[in-house]
Amino acid sequence: MPYGDAMNARVRSEERRAEIVRAALEVIAERGYRGASLAAVAERVGLTQQGLLHYFPTKEAVLVAVLKERDQWDAVPATQWRVDLLASLVEYNAMRPGIIQTFSALLGESVTEGHPARAYFTERYRQVRESMAAVLRTAYGDRLPNGLTPERTAPLLVAVMDGLQYQWLLDPDSVDMPAAFRDFLTLLGEEAEEL
Amino acid sequence: MPYGDAMNARVRSEERRAEIVRAALEVIAERGYRGASLAAVAERVGLTQQGLLHYFPTKEAVLVAVLKERDQWDAVPATQWRVDLLASLVEYNAMRPGIIQTFSALLGESVTEGHPARAYFTERYRQVRESMAAVLRTAYGDRLPNGLTPERTAPLLVAVMDGLQYQWLLDPDSVDMPAAFRDFLTLLGEEAEEL
DNA sequence: ATTATCTATAGATCTATAGATAATGC
DNA sequence: ATTATCTATAGATCTATAGATAATGC
Numbered sequence: 001m002p003y004g005d006a007m008n009a010r011v012r013s014e015e016r017r018a019e020i021v022r023a024a025l026e027v028i029a030e031r032g033y034r035g036a037s038l039a040a041v042a043e044r045v046g047l048t049q050q051g052l053l054h055y056f057p058t059k060e061a062v063l064v065a066v067l068k069e070r071d072q073w074d075a076v077p078a079t080q081w082r083v084d085l086l087a088s089l090v091e092y093n094a095m096r097p098g099i100i101q102t103f104s105a106l107l108g109e110s111v112t113e114g115h116p117a118r119a120y121f122t123e124r125y126r127q128v129r130e131s132m133a134a135v136l137r138t139a140y141g142d143r144l145p146n147g148l149t150p151e152r153t154a155p156l157l158v159a160v161m162d163g164l165q166y167q168w169l170l171d172p173d174s175v176d177m178p179a180a181f182r183d184f185l186t187l188l189g190e191e192a193e194e195l
Numbered sequence: 196m197p198y199g200d201a202m203n204a205r206v207r208s209e210e211r212r213a214e215i216v217r218a219a220l221e222v223i224a225e226r227g228y229r230g231a232s233l234a235a236v237a238e239r240v241g242l243t244q245q246g247l248l249h250y251f252p253t254k255e256a257v258l259v260a261v262l263k264e265r266d267q268w269d270a271v272p273a274t275q276w277r278v279d280l281l282a283s284l285v286e287y288n289a290m291r292p293g294i295i296q297t298f299s300a301l302l303g304e305s306v307t308e309g310h311p312a313r314a315y316f317t318e319r320y321r322q323v324r325e326s327m328a329a330v331l332r333t334a335y336g337d338r339l340p341n342g343l344t345p346e347r348t349a350p351l352l353v354a355v356m357d358g359l360q361y362q363w364l365l366d367p368d369s370v371d372m373p374a375a376f377r378d379f380l381t382l383l384g385e386e387a388e389e390l
Numbered sequence: 391a392t393t394a395t396c397t398a399t400a401g402a403t404c405t406a407t408a409g410a411t412a413a414t415g416c
Numbered sequence: 417a418t419t420a421t422c423t424a425t426a427g428a429t430c431t432a433t434a435g436a437t438a439a440t441g442c
Contacts (some may be wrong), residue, residue: 007421009414016420030308033269035229037404049405051421059405101306108303111364113225124359129362129369146382155362156355156377156382163354167324169306170317174324180350187341187351187382204393204440211394232430244431246395253429 017055019045021065029101032090033063033117060116067120070103081131081137083185090161090181097169104165130156136188145189153188160184212250214240224297227304228258228312255311262315265298276326278334278380285356285376292364299360324349328355331383340384348383355379 023044027036038059056062093100110117113166136150136157144153160181168177218239222231233254237247251257288295307310331345331352338346355376363372 013419032227032229032304032307035307038406039404047420048422050407050423053406054420057406068375105303105307107361108306109227110387111303112227112230112300112359118365125362125365126369128379147237148378148381152375152378155359155370156379159358159362159375160351161358162353162361163356163358164350166302166357167320167350167354170320172312174321175350180347180354183343183347184351186343208393233432234430242394243396245397245433248432249394252432 013055016045017065018050019068020047020055020062024062024066024104025069026098028066028105029098032105033115034109063116066102067117081135083135083188086135086157087178087182087185090164091178093165094177095167097172100165101169104162104169107162125158128158132157134163140189146187157184157188203275208250211240212260215242215247215250215257216264219257219261220264221293222298223261224293225298227300228310229304233257258311261297262312262376276328276330278383281330281352282373282377282380285359286373289363289372292367294362296364299357302357320353323353327352334365335384341382352383 005063020041023041024036026044027040030036031040037049038052039049041062042049046054050095052062056065106117107121109115110121132154133150136144136153140150143149164175164180165176214234218236219231221239222235226232226235232244233247234244236257237244241246247257251260301312302316304310305316307313327349328345329347331339335345338344359372359375361368363370
């Protein structure tokens with residue numbers, strides 16, 4: 001009995017769900033969540049809109065799965081982060097415009113009223129600020145070279161990452177996102193080298 | 196003949212258009228552009244959806260008017276900006292969550308494909324980066340205290356403003372946007388005072 | 391005459407439900 | 417039996433056009 005036959009229904013169903021989430025990521029990048037239709041997502045995985053609803057009961061359930069997937073990526077424990085890895089993260093992001101576009105579009109929408117991702121992002125940013133403060137504390141102690149505390153610097157760090165993403169998505173040729181982010185890290189207190 | 200009678204049709208029509216633009220600002224803040232229906236905007240000014248279309252031929256025309264209005268506010272000539280005024284601007288913004296929400300939602304949507312505000316934001320950010328570089332040059336000369344050039348600092352400055360807005364809109368109690376922005380200005384090279 | 395506004399309506403969508411049919415797995 | 421998928425369809429919207437009616441301004 002070949003391996004393929006041994007693959008049971010549960011596994012196949014989960015693969016289908018994963019395909020749908022991947023397709024949703026793409027469609028959201030192109031049209032946002034409100035603009036993304038289930039039919040467009042379904043088409044990408046070769047299903048009808050009603051067929052897709054067999055795997056997720058509502059449109060919002062698809063979004064929840066998308067956000068859950070996002071949390072998987074951040075699975076690197078906050079305690080293992082180091083400041084020098086942040087530059088690599090931004091560099092990595094610069095190679096994945098699609099995914100960055102998805103979450104930049106979602107973040108923008110999420111500030112509107114009753115948006116189903118609003119609570120997610122609110123909570124997420126709270127956690128990210130906290131993690132970043134911890135990372136900065138590990139690197140610099142209770143004060144950065146410029147005198148700011150890690151807690152006060154963290155929101156700036158997060159803001160720069162997000163803000164640069166928008167500028168870069170809109171005009172990748174004009175904005176060197178990784179270089180700009182390294183400049184910011186320099187501002188935080190690293191030695192300036194060949195500026 | 197009282198003044199009211201002297202108000203001619205052109206003026207009244209322009210006032211109506213301004214009302215519509217104001218209502219559109221609100222509805223976009225609540226639902227984004229794609230989520231904003233002409234009917235919802237019309238209702239706010241006491242018109243039917245079809246009545247509104249007498250003043251603007253299409254939904255996109257309303258958006259264009261909204262973006263044009265935004266340009267009016269920035270009417271302060273770039274050459275008159277100074278670094279210390281930026282902190283006041285952010286403080287002022289913190290008192291107008293509605294308008295900030297409108298444009299944060301629009302910026303987020305604008306990175307999606309074929310969004311009618313995309314070109315506007317691309318061009319706007321290019322100009323804003325340029326203005327900010329000029330402002331920084333006026334304040335610091337060709338190098339900031341930390342060694343960066345104004346041109347390399349400008350995208351960071353803009354990113355911090357935008358990024359802080361998202362964090363603040365999502366969780367105003369956790370993010371003191373004006374204070375955080377002042378912290379950033381401190382990083383840029385001002386003397387640290389009672390940190 | 392022109393302007394403002396309305397009713398009616400076409401034509402597209404969109405989400406979600408109901409229920410049928412085919413395929414898969416104990 | 418359960419799972420996967422489809423067709424049919426209800427019920428809401430949404431934008432935009434057509435054309436009527438009332439009010440305003442030379």
